[in-house]
Amino acid sequence: MLSRHADCAFWIGRYIERAEATARMIDVHYHFGLESPLVGRALTWEAILAISGQKKKFNQRYQEINERNILHFFAFDQNNSNSILNCVRLARENGRAIRDQISSEMWESLNRYYLDYRRWNVDRVISESPFAFFQSVKNGSHLFQGITNRTLMMGETRDFHDAGRFLERADQTARILDVKYHDLLPRFTSEVSIPAPTDPAVVDPFSVGGTVDTHGWTAVLKSVGAFEAFRKTYRQGVTPARVAEFLILNPQFPASVRHSIGRVEGCVRRVSGNRDLSPSNPAERAVGRLYNDLNYLRADEIIASGLHEFLETVEKRCAEIGFAIGATYLKY
Amino acid sequence: MYLQIRHQTEYRYSGVCTESHNEVRVQPFDNEFQRLLEFKLQTSPAVRIYHHQEIGGTVHHFSIRAWHERLVIEASATVETLAFNPFSRVNLVNLDYDFYKTEFVKQNYAEFLVPSLYVPHLPEAYALAAPFLNPSKPAAVGLLDLNRHFHEWLSYDTDATHVQSTLPEVLEKRAGVCQDFAHLMLAACRSHGIPARYVSGYLYIGKDSSMRGEQATHAWIECLMPDGKWVGFDPTNNLLVNNHYVKIHWGLDYGDVSPTKGVYIGPKTESLSIHVGIKEIVPSEVSAPQFTPTS
Amino acid sequence: MQNESLSLFDAYDRGGFFDEMLTEDGPRPHYQKLYQNLSAMSHHEFRARTELADLTLMNQGITFTVYGDEEGTEKPFPVDLVPRIIPASEWAHLERGLGQRVRALNLFLHDVYHEAKILSDGPIPRELVVNAPNFRRNFIGANVPGDIYIHICGSDLIRDADGTYRVLEDNCRTPSGVSYMLENRLILTRVFPGLFRENSVRPIDDYPSVLLNNLRSFAPPGREEPNVVLLTPGVYNSAYFEHAFLAQQMGIELVEGRDLFVDDNMVFVKTTRGPQRVDVIYRRIDDDFLDPLVFRPESALGVPGIVNAYRSGNVVLANGIGTGVADDKAIYPFVPDMIRYYLGEEPILEQVPTYLGWRESDLQYMKDHAKELVFKATNESGGYGMLIGPQASPTEISDYLNQVMADPRNYIAQPLIALSRSPCFVEDRFEGRHIDLRPFILCGKDSVTIMPGGLTRVALRKGSYVVNSSQGGGSKDTWVLGESRNVMQQTMGSMTQRMEGGC
Numbered sequence A: 001m002l003s004r005h006a007d008c009a010f011w012i013g014r015y016i017e018r019a020e021a022t023a024r025m026i027d028v029h030y031h032f033g034l035e036s037p038l039v040g041r042a043l044t045w046e047a048i049l050a051i052s053g054q055k056k057k058f059n060q061r062y063q064e065i066n067e068r069n070i071l072h073f074f075a076f077d078q079n080n081s082n083s084i085l086n087c088v089r090l091a092r093e094n095g096r097a098i099r100d101q102i103s104s105e106m107w108e109s110l111n112r113y114y115l116d117y118r119r120w121n122v123d124r125v126i127s128e129s130p131f132a133f134f135q136s137v138k139n140g141s142h143l144f145q146g147i148t149n150r151t152l153m154m155g156e157t158r159d160f161h162d163a164g165r166f167l168e169r170a171d172q173t174a175r176i177l178d179v180k181y182h183d184l185l186p187r188f189t190s191e192v193s194i195p196a197p198t199d200p201a202v203v204d205p206f207s208v209g210g211t212v213d214t215h216g217w218t219a220v221l222k223s224v225g226a227f228e229a230f231r232k233t234y235r236q237g238v239t240p241a242r243v244a245e246f247l248i249l250n251p252q253f254p255a256s257v258r259h260s261i262g263r264v265e266g267c268v269r270r271v272s273g274n275r276d277l278s279p280s281n282p283a284e285r286a287v288g289r290l291y292n293d294l295n296y297l298r299a300d301e302i303i304a305s306g307l308h309e310f311l312e313t314v315e316k317r318c319a320e321i322g323f324a325i326g327a328t329y330l331k332y
Numbered sequence B: 001m002y003l004q005i006r007h008q009t010e011y012r013y014s015g016v017c018t019e020s021h022n023e024v025r026v027q028p029f030d031n032e033f034q035r036l037l038e039f040k041l042q043t044s045p046a047v048r049i050y051h052h053q054e055i056g057g058t059v060h061h062f063s064i065r066a067w068h069e070r071l072v073i074e075a076s077a078t079v080e081t082l083a084f085n086p087f088s089r090v091n092l093v094n095l096d097y098d099f100y101k102t103e104f105v106k107q108n109y110a111e112f113l114v115p116s117l118y119v120p121h122l123p124e125a126y127a128l129a130a131p132f133l134n135p136s137k138p139a140a141v142g143l144l145d146l147n148r149h150f151h152e153w154l155s156y157d158t159d160a161t162h163v164q165s166t167l168p169e170v171l172e173k174r175a176g177v178c179q180d181f182a183h184l185m186l187a188a189c190r191s192h193g194i195p196a197r198y199v200s201g202y203l204y205i206g207k208d209s210s211m212r213g214e215q216a217t218h219a220w221i222e223c224l225m226p227d228g229k230w231v232g233f234d235p236t237n238n239l240l241v242n243n244h245y246v247k248i249h250w251g252l253d254y255g256d257v258s259p260t261k262g263v264y265i266g267p268k269t270e271s272l273s274i275h276v277g278i279k280e281i282v283p284s285e286v287s288a289p290q291f292t293p294t295s
Numbered sequence C: 001m002q003n004e005s006l007s008l009f010d011a012y013d014r015g016g017f018f019d020e021m022l023t024e025d026g027p028r029p030h031y032q033k034l035y036q037n038l039s040a041m042s043h044h045e046f047r048a049r050t051e052l053a054d055l056t057l058m059n060q061g062i063t064f065t066v067y068g069d070e071e072g073t074e075k076p077f078p079v080d081l082v083p084r085i086i087p088a089s090e091w092a093h094l095e096r097g098l099g100q101r102v103r104a105l106n107l108f109l110h111d112v113y114h115e116a117k118i119l120s121d122g123p124i125p126r127e128l129v130v131n132a133p134n135f136r137r138n139f140i141g142a143n144v145p146g147d148i149y150i151h152i153c154g155s156d157l158i159r160d161a162d163g164t165y166r167v168l169e170d171n172c173r174t175p176s177g178v179s180y181m182l183e184n185r186l187i188l189t190r191v192f193p194g195l196f197r198e199n200s201v202r203p204i205d206d207y208p209s210v211l212l213n214n215l216r217s218f219a220p221p222g223r224e225e226p227n228v229v230l231l232t233p234g235v236y237n238s239a240y241f242e243h244a245f246l247a248q249q250m251g252i253e254l255v256e257g258r259d260l261f262v263d264d265n266m267v268f269v270k271t272t273r274g275p276q277r278v279d280v281i282y283r284r285i286d287d288d289f290l291d292p293l294v295f296r297p298e299s300a301l302g303v304p305g306i307v308n309a310y311r312s313g314n315v316v317l318a319n320g321i322g323t324g325v326a327d328d329k330a331i332y333p334f335v336p337d338m339i340r341y342y343l344g345e346e347p348i349l350e351q352v353p354t355y356l357g358w359r360e361s362d363l364q365y366m367k368d369h370a371k372e373l374v375f376k377a378t379n380e381s382g383g384y385g386m387l388i389g390p391q392a393s394p395t396e397i398s399d400y401l402n403q404v405m406a407d408p409r410n411y412i413a414q415p416l417i418a419l420s421r422s423p424c425f426v427e428d429r430f431e432g433r434h435i436d437l438r439p440f441i442l443c444g445k446d447s448v449t450i451m452p453g454g455l456t457r458v459a460l461r462k463g464s465y466v467v468n469s470s471q472g473g474g475s476k477d478t479w480v481l482g483e484s485r486n487v488m489q490q491t492m493g494s495m496t497q498r499m500e501g502g503c
Helices: A003-035 A041-052 A055-061 A067-076 A084-097 A104-117 A122-127 A130-151 A156-184 A211-223 A227-233 A240-249 A257-272 A282-296 A299-304 A307-330 B097-101 B103-108 B123-129 B139-153 B167-173 B178-191 C029-039 C043-060 C088-112 C126-130 C178-191 C193-199 C207-217 C240-250 C306-311 C332-343 C360-368 C394-406 C490-502
Strands: B002-017 B019-024 B034-044 B050-054 B057-064 B068-081 B196-203 B218-224 B230-234 B245-251 B260-265 B269-281 C063-065 C074-076 C079-086 C152-159 C165-171 C228-231 C253-255 C260-263 C266-271 C274-277 C280-283 C316-318 C373-377 C386-388 C411-415 C421-426 C429-438 C440-443 C448-450 C455-459 C473-480
Touching: A003 A041, A003 A067, A003 A084, A003 A130, A003 A156, A003 A211, A003 A307, A003 C266, A041 A055, A041 A067, A041 A156, A055 A067, A067 A084, A067 A122, A084 A104, A084 A130, A104 A130, A122 A130, A130 A156, A156 A211, A156 A240, A156 A257, A156 A307, A211 A227, A211 A240, A227 A240, A240 A257, A240 A299, A240 A307, A257 A282, A257 A307, A282 A307, A299 A307, B002 B196, B002 B260, B019 B068, B034 B057, B050 C306, B057 B245, B068 B245, B097 B103, B097 B139, B103 C126, B123 B139, B123 B167, B123 B178, B139 B178, B139 B230, B167 B178, B178 B196, B178 B218, B196 B230, B218 B245, B230 B245, C029 C079, C029 C193, C043 C079, C043 C178, C043 C421, C079 C088, C079 C178, C079 C421, C079 C429, C088 C152, C088 C165, C088 C332, C088 C440, C088 C448, C165 C332, C178 C193, C178 C207, C178 C240, C178 C455, C178 C473, C207 C228, C207 C240, C207 C280, C207 C440, C228 C240, C240 C253, C260 C306, C266 C306, C306 C316, C360 C394, C360 C411, C386 C394, C421 C455, C421 C473
Parallel strands: C079 C473, C228 C253, C228 C280, C280 C316
Antiparallel strands: B002 B068, B002 B269, B019 B057, B019 B260, B034 B068, B050 B057, B196 B218, B196 B245, B218 B230, C063 C074, C152 C165, C152 C429, C152 C440, C260 C266, C266 C274, C373 C386, C373 C411, C421 C429, C429 C455, C440 C448, C455 C473
């Protein structure tokens, strides 16, 4: 297939996933902020900026970190290339460019997603219902992904789409975890290992295992749609180590880094048809290397050597995978 | 006279250039006034070079897809220019100017009479030439007078204009380089109905430092004479073209003959340096005829 | 139900024009059966079919893009369901005339880019050719496979008040509209399947395969499985639908400039399996935008280096470069001279008398008779840059004449031809609307194929003479009848009446 078409499919996958991840992130923290009188709003809005790595960009153009500005920046800002608006718009533009390669239902869904989204603005979100807004974004992404699953032929277009979608998902999960770790454990440096789950009767609400802490980690789980799945896996309760293990290494949870990277590997291997153990191109090498690490690492090893450092490496390697796929198949 | 020419063009980019496509017009003609004995063109990064004939001369072209931060195009040529008296080629006696009023000229040289990209129709150029170009004198005499007039009227100044300068700017500044002298004279000739075309080439100056044109490629014009021959006039140096001139390419204006032209993907060009070296050699130094490249 | 309503033809007014279907004495013979069918139909029924057709159009996304709209709005291209019918004998005449014409145009292009004998021998003023804006002087001496420059030609035909077919212009660059021809046929076969059985309409559905076979036959020597692609300017081009449609019908890749690159004087397409060599490009991008190295340097639509690869014979472009000089409106009046000069034949098809701004006597006439003439800029298309004298105000005329005087070479004028009309469904009955015809002519290495039919364009606005889709035009299916069947089979006609909704 044409490299450009593969490129479009790859980016549709990424943008649709990114739109959803952004909506989830703001949604959960939005509610976390509203529900948690103990934590100032500013803290959570700051965290969102940190996750997205866009604090600097935000500060350049907004005076104040507040609800309205944050919502505008992440959801509607045309100058923020990662705003939900731009993600949905670019997904649709890429869809238009490969309209004859995808199913017409997929195109209609992208088109509808965009047109519906254009009816929202900050005022409406705030006055009407932030919940309904975020739900509509999630639904838009889910509907598109469901239609894609159901109607797109198994083949290269689909593999590139899925590679984009799961690579983005792995990256977003790693970012959320990384920033929350910082945000909620300000007292730990990476050298200090995380203590075992503490007695819930600890006095200081800000300490590990305190109210704020539990609340924060629950928010992380919710933001990636993992809370219930986590509960079923770990009956003992929410601790940072367990959350990290679940979101990074759980092979069954569809948004875990390991699962997502495994899906990416499946896609690039199907594209090349390579069944050998050794990789046949830079894309396979980059993704295979990360997947192997995730398969064989243990949670305590990750934490002992520093969760933040590990997550940073994951983010960097996700970027390398994206670059390698691009250089091998899409833009040469 | 045997001339050995080395013409080097070097582009430096402020970063990596991933793709580059170029056309080069630097191969001297092989004709009744000059014999091309040797020609060689190479690039760095090295790449296969193709060529074809277009109406105004030879075009070489190549594509580079290896990453590079510097592109060098180097042409070397050995040319034998044949001695002749340029004044013996033109009529300085008979009144022949009416030739330009004929339907024959209007049809057969139509493209050399209309404005082109760099040579718009300018009433001012017409007015400047009016005292010289008229039926009261033989055409060649009028053109020689005009050649001298522009040589004096414009001052030679390498800083006054640049490659993209327009003719109105040149007229306003009354200064320019060979390209501007040539364009102005083209505009004047065409507006008076004298077919005229732009020529790029080299000028061998030798030790005479009062002449201009050796630092890079030179430019002059050719006018159609009433006997049907094209004769070269160089307003920059107030000369009729002789055996010190090596002709490379002709066209309607600079746009048709630029020695190097390219498009590339990469950062902006940091520097462009052109070096032309011409020296006279003795016949024993000339190697066997050799043309490259082949394709 | 039907008996209660009026016939769709009631109060039909031919308006003094040549009507394709009706004469004073009723329908022309080749329209007989269609007329009977339509007469028996109520406007409710006809409207229902029109709605069915519109739905099909929307569902299939048969649209064109309107320029000047921020997001490139797509509009359906309106189809009028009353077909235009051309009897076999008339078509045979057109076919011979168009074939003759395109052969002469290809010989002309080869000549002007080589010895230019026609210019030195006199029939065409040299000046008009060498100074034509689309004459590519640098291609003098360049060779193309089979000496074919125009692989796909769309010549516009009109019929005057006597019903005489005349060539109005030739489109030798990137003629469009063939997808609408094919889609109109598809729609009519769905909406009126019965009519086809009765009328022995010649099929046109092999257009894509003929075109593909032709394109493959031009591939560079030694390329056994030639790779043919269609090069489009992209989704925002007004004819993008057609590009996608044709690529799909031919089973070839639809590419944009950025999908292609030139290396070692050859063209490649970027695929997920690595670069693949390209042999033939059906390009729907104008010369100017094809290659920033050779033409407009700022163009981002094209492929740098492609023109030199073409010139070297390593890739074939269809149509070739420089064909615009053949459809220059100032060259058009000389096409009959070309036919005589190259083929030694008399032109089979008539043209429209044309005044050239370039010629002083014509220019004077154009000034004196502006109110009777249609003015056109020589290198515009799509109905832009036109002035229809009889319908223009004095100010519009004097403004336009000022433009003409500033650059006379760039303008021509023609008498206003009373274009023939055809019944079209308007609101609840048929009314006459002006039409033209664009047949599509395909040139292979040694053969010319003319699709039996073409795109009949309709000026949908009442009284309008402008049929271009960009100017509110629509289209009709065009039926060329086969020779074998008798067109007067009465029994079939009456059967249809009984079948009613089934036809």
